[in-house]
Amino acid sequence: MAKDFECNLCGSKKASKVPFRYLFKERYLWLYQCDTCMLRSIWPLPKSQEIEEMYAADYFTEANSATHHMDTDYLALLNNGDYADGIENMRKYCQAGSILEIGCATGNFLNALNKVGYTVKGIELSSFAVDYAKKNFGLNLINKPFDPALLNNEIFETEFDVVIMGDVLEHFTNPTEAMQLVQKILKPGGVAFIHLPGSLNLLSSKLAFFVYKLTGKQKTMTIPPYHLTEFSGNSITLMCKQSGFSKVLVKHDIKHPSTIPLRGTFIENLIKKSMQYPNYYLTKWFGVAGDRINVEAYK
Ligand SMILES: [Zn+2]
Numbered sequence: 322m323a324k325d326f327e328c329n330l331c332g333s334k335k336a337s338k339v340p341f342r343y344l345f346k347e348r349y350l351w352l353y354q355c356d357t358c359m360l361r362s363i364w365p366l367p368k369s370q371e372i373e374e375m376y377a378a379d380y381f382t383e384a385n386s387a388t389h390h391m392d393t394d395y396l397a398l399l400n401n402g403d404y405a406d407g408i409e410n411m412r413k414y415c416q417a418g419s420i421l422e423i424g425c426a427t428g429n430f431l432n433a434l435n436k437v438g439y440t441v442k443g444i445e446l447s448s449f450a451v452d453y454a455k456k457n458f459g460l461n462l463i464n465k466p467f468d469p470a471l472l473n474n475e476i477f478e479t480e481f482d483v484v485i486m487g488d489v490l491e492h493f494t495n496p497t498e499a500m501q502l503v504q505k506i507l508k509p510g511g512v513a514f515i516h517l518p519g520s521l522n523l524l525s526s527k528l529a530f531f532v533y534k535l536t537g538k539q540k541t542m543t544i545p546p547y548h549l550t551e552f553s554g555n556s557i558t559l560m561c562k563q564s565g566f567s568k569v570l571v572k573h574d575i576k577h578p579s580t581i582p583l584r585g586t587f588i589e590n591l592i593k594k595s596m597q598y599p600n601y602y603l604t605k606w607f608g609v610a611g612d613r614i615n616v617e618a619y620k
Contacts, residue, residue: 337356423484519554
């Protein structure tokens with residue numbers, strides 16, 4: 322195993338290689354599973370300079386799943402989003418109040434929440450997205466990484482009723498520290514909504530890893546290592562509990578097979594397709610093996 326591996330959640334130095342790696346800047350970054358707490362994370366982590374470059378302007382404007390995050394133009398996706406459901410959902414948790422979105426991109430959802438009376442703050446690493454939010458919505462987003470340096474400067478203890486983290490925690494180099502900070506800035510009884518991708522929890526991924534292990538091969542990704550932690554329902558629950566949250570609710574969800582783009586080889590895609598429908602109903606009926614993990618963590 323890699324030298325100096327240290328689990329971000331439990332600090333253990335013992336981990337096993339998952340047959341999954343990124344080829345990034347002429348070196349391999351492997352996925353490891355901690356032997357103690359089972360958290361799966363990339364090791365070694367990319368350098369902070371490399372991470373900054375990964376989220377430059379083209380992250381939001383390029384549409385090419387071979388080199389970037391997704392096929393759809395991300396900016397177009399954000400601007401065409403329907404935020405009415407999100408607002409309706411928010412009303413169930415608090416009628417009015419203070420909301421922080423971490424990794425708020427161009428601020429579209431915050432803008433919608435602000436318009437119906439919520440007090441909003443947003444944190445976003447991409448200066449392109451922050452400029453966009455200022456110009457188009459008049460929002461003053463915090464253009465800094467989400468880390469403890471923000472405390473008592475831009476954000477404060479027990480400031481927020483709700484913290485939203487949509488597809489962001491898996492991008493962090495130190496997710497445990499981030500969740501400890503989220504716990505601190507929530508009001509007593511406040512809630513963090515955490516949405517995570519979980520495609521490695523799918524049946525097809527589990528089968529692929531099994532076959533890769535048997536044959537001594539591995540999946541090599543050539544897109545940049547955007548996801549530094551691969552969560553399961555258990556590992557995110559443990560991370561929230563250890564960060565001081567009193568109650569954690571996890572719901573697995575899954576995209577309908579017809580909406581899932583395929584990025585693998587012919588054989589990989591064939592296996593995936595044949596398992597997608599059984600997997601879809603397994604998740605819908607029994608709440609397991611989904612590719613989306615939705616979490617409510619209460620302080
Ligand atoms: Zn661990």
